[in-house]
Amino acid sequence: MSEDHKHRARIFLHRGDLIQARTAWEAAVADDRGAGHQQRLSDSLGNLGNTCALMNDLLHAEQCYREVLQIQRTEGNLTAVAHTLVNLGNLHIASDHSARARPYYLEALDLLHQLEDNRGLGILYTNLALQESRASQWDQAVASFKQALDHHRTIGNEEGLAVTYSQLGKCYLDQGDLLGAERCLNNASEHYIKLGNEPAEAAVLRYLAQVYEARRDRTSALRCLDRVLSLDQRYALPELQTDLHHHAKLKHAE
Numbered sequence: 265m266s267e268d269h270k271h272r273a274r275i276f277l278h279r280g281d282l283i284q285a286r287t288a289w290e291a292a293v294a295d296d297r298g299a300g301h302q303q304r305l306s307d308s309l310g311n312l313g314n315t316c317a318l319m320n321d322l323l324h325a326e327q328c329y330r331e332v333l334q335i336q337r338t339e340g341n342l343t344a345v346a347h348t349l350v351n352l353g354n355l356h357i358a359s360d361h362s363a364r365a366r367p368y369y370l371e372a373l374d375l376l377h378q379l380e381d382n383r384g385l386g387i388l389y390t391n392l393a394l395q396e397s398r399a400s401q402w403d404q405a406v407a408s409f410k411q412a413l414d415h416h417r418t419i420g421n422e423e424g425l426a427v428t429y430s431q432l433g434k435c436y437l438d439q440g441d442l443l444g445a446e447r448c449l450n451n452a453s454e455h456y457i458k459l460g461n462e463p464a465e466a467a468v469l470r471y472l473a474q475v476y477e478a479r480r481d482r483t484s485a486l487r488c489l490d491r492v493l494s495l496d497q498r499y500a501l502p503e504l505q506t507d508l509h510h511h512a513k514l515k516h517a518e
Contacts, residue, residue, distance in 0.1 A: 266295035266304065273311065286315045306335040306344070313351065322359045326352065346375040350388055362395050369395075386415035386424045390431065397431075402439045409435060426455035430468050437471060437478075445475050466495040470507070477514065485514055 273288035289312035296305040313328030329352050336344040353368035369392055376384045393408035409432040416424035433448030449472045456465040469488045476485035489511045496504040 266292050266299065266308070269295060270308065270311075273315075277315065282315055282319050286312065286319065289315055302335050302339065306332050306339075309335075310348070310351075317351075317355060317358070320358075322355050326355050329355070342375050343379055343381065346372045346379065346381070346384060349375070350384075350391070353391065357391070357395060362398065365395060366392075382415040382418045383421065383424075386412045386419075386421060386428070389415065390424075390428055393435070394431065397435050397438065400439075402435070405435050406432065422455055422459055426452050426459060426461070426464065429455060430464075430471070433468070434471055437475060442475050442478055446472065449475065462495050463499050463501060466492045466499075466501060466503075470503075473510075482514060482517065486511065489514065 269288045269292035273285045273292060276282075276285035276288060289308060292308040293305065293312055296308050309328045309332045313325045313332065316322075316325035316328060329348055333345065333348045333352070336348060349368045349372035353365040353372065356362065356365035356368070369388060372388055373385070373392075376388060389408045389412035393405045393412060396402075396405035396408060409428055412428045413425060413432070415421075416428060429448045429452035433445045433452060436442075436444035436448060449468050452468045453465055453472070456462070456468060469492045473485045473488040473492070476482070476488065489507060492507050493504070493511060495501065496507055
């Protein structure tokens, strides 16, 4: 019965029906708990927690993850423990309790270093950097972003490099370091071009236009926005009207 409930839950998730998916995962949890199968219970609870998080029921999601963590620690599954710690940290970030997230992230970092999990470390250092950026802890944020880049490079994670360069560029822009922002955003743009992800390239170019505007380099800013507008139209991006207004305003500025 448990496997039937799990199959139904995955179908409902695929359809975007979170309420029915949650009900099916709850039934799977009840079956796995009754059967006394800890590994299956851990998996079902984790999926239930993920679904609750998607529904913004953060309290129930946290309860699920804590029980999962207890099972994983008992079984000595360090990789699973690290990922669950990250999930708990992410929940606290989502509920605007970023200070509570940090201990979970730091414990996960220790485990991921032991495991030499470069992909996990790249993602987690980025999470830490974003938390530090929100707190205007610029030096720490930059250091964490650079750590993330190192781990993405180690495994050749182009997507990770593109996203992290973009976020680091925004971090530099927010603190007024225009040269650092320009370098990182150009790097991000090049990686997105290599990946063929043009909508993401457009998002980077919007930030790059802000860099050039801050420098009073209207020509370069307009060149970025010209490219953005072409991508807006090609992909029917929702920012089209905002970008058109921005372009017109900049083009007719004194």
